Amino acid sequence: MTYLPTTSTSLTLLLLTGPACLLGACVDDLPVGQTGTETDTVDTTTLTTTQASETAADPTTDPSTTESSTTDAPTSSTVTSVEPTTATTSVEPTTATTAVETTTDDTSTTAETTTTTSDSETSTTDSTTGPGEGWQPPNCASVTGTGAVTFSFDQGATLAPMDQQIQPVTYTFGLVALGKPGAMLAGSGQQILASSDAGCSWHSIGAAGNPNAPAVRLHAAGETRAYAYGDNNEAIVRVDDEVITKLSSPAGQDGIVGLGVDPNDPDHVRIGDTAGRVWDSVDAGLSWVQVGIPAFAGSLAYRAAFDPQDIDHVLFGALAQGVLVSHDAGEGWQSATGLSPGDANGFNLVVSPVDGEIVWVEGLDLEDPNDQTQRHVYRSEDGGLTFTPVVEANEAKLYNGNHLFPHPTDPDVLYFVFGSNYQGYGTDLYRYDYASDSITLTHNMWHDTVITFLPSDPSVIYLGLSIEPGGG
Secondary structure, X not given: OOOOOOOOOOOXXXXXOOOOOOOOOOOOOOOOXXXXXXXXXXXXXXOEEEEOOOOOOOOOOOHHHOXXXXXXXXXXXXXXXXXXXXXOOOOOOOOOOOOOEEEEOOEEEEOOOOOOOOXXXXXXXXXXXXXXXXXXXXXXXXXXXXXXXXXXXXXXXXOOOXXXXXXXXXXXXXEEEOOOXXXXXXXXXXXXXXXXXXXXXXXXXXXXXXXXXXXXXXXXXXXXXXXXXXXXXXXXXXXXXXXXXXXXXXXXXXXXXXXXXXXXXXXXXXXXXXXXXXXXXXXXXXXXXXXXXXXXXXXXXXXXXXXXXEEEEEEEEEOOOEXXXXXXXXXXXXXXXXXXXXXXXXXXXXXXOOOOOOEEEEEEEOOXXXXXXXXXXXXXXXXXXXXXXXXXXXXXXXXXXXOEEEOOOOOOEEEEEXXXXXXXXXXXXXXXXXXXXXXXXXXXXXXXXXXXXXXXXXXXXEEEEOEOOOOO
């Protein structure tokens, strides 16, 4: 790994000990302005970060009682600060793999420095095979019509400027690219936004259904369709060609925590609710029937995940239950091993879109006798039956519910974020590569809460932004 010869400053990191947060990092609002450009690579055996010198504070902890240290890493770690004197704010819209440059002490460097193969190096293969045919990178230098969505050609270090600013409280948890080239949808606050030009311009197409659903998640279903639901809420709608149809929800007050669509039939959709039940619809959400049996009794589901290639394969992450998995649409359930039974919380989980055997979970294990950090990102190679921790809380900022985003073509790569408006901290965007056991860290000054990828070139990423009151 290569660093620029700059003046080193100490980095203060905070161990996060706050309670579970179902709406994200429980964080505050952001200053207006363009992002800085900082990207680092972290080998998970010896942590090395390149970071801004802001103090990271746990938004769930009283700052007056926050305990901090100069590093959260092992004593062998090296902490180096790179502070660009001139942060580039332009984006090259016509060349997706062009690196954005920053100038630091009269020395030029690309925005991403990594010991592993970057997405931009593999994007030629990604852009010529698989889904995404006809998609082109956003051909614009800025985003118009919203302050909730932006894009980046350098893994989130430099974000395209926006002509608006979102107001607190706004959560952007839904962001999808559809099959039709250029068509995208975003769920921001209670509104659903649409773009027809690969994210350059956006407009509202209406509300997601329930005014009590402040966080709207989205799931693409074919060329011009998507399903949107209120996170931990009963609201669910279908979007067809930018027309919203409100659907009845079988979950009721239990709330929806996950949705999956049959890859061979966009009318066939399933949801999971907080009670661990699976509901099935074969008429595009107009009617529902419960399938199988509940995954658990006497607990609470944080998240349900459906295999994008096989919706009979479903998992629940639950309170004090760890992870439960079914391969037959909930007819039978197995408790995953690798998380302590009765004392592990599975906060967020996702199945790789290219390999259903690869499952990622972010959770908290209170019983592991060798566990010094409690929170981990886990990986499974058998569809979620067994898990192994791959990222520790002293290697990345983990809280109760980091959002997880699997790479669309590489089952070994996972993105996740820690975002906070508190004291203007911004976002740490992590890219974990299992093949090399390394983490690439990129920091920007916005509060990113959701990531999606350009279908034809995953090195181009889109970010949904959120804001809460009380930031300083």
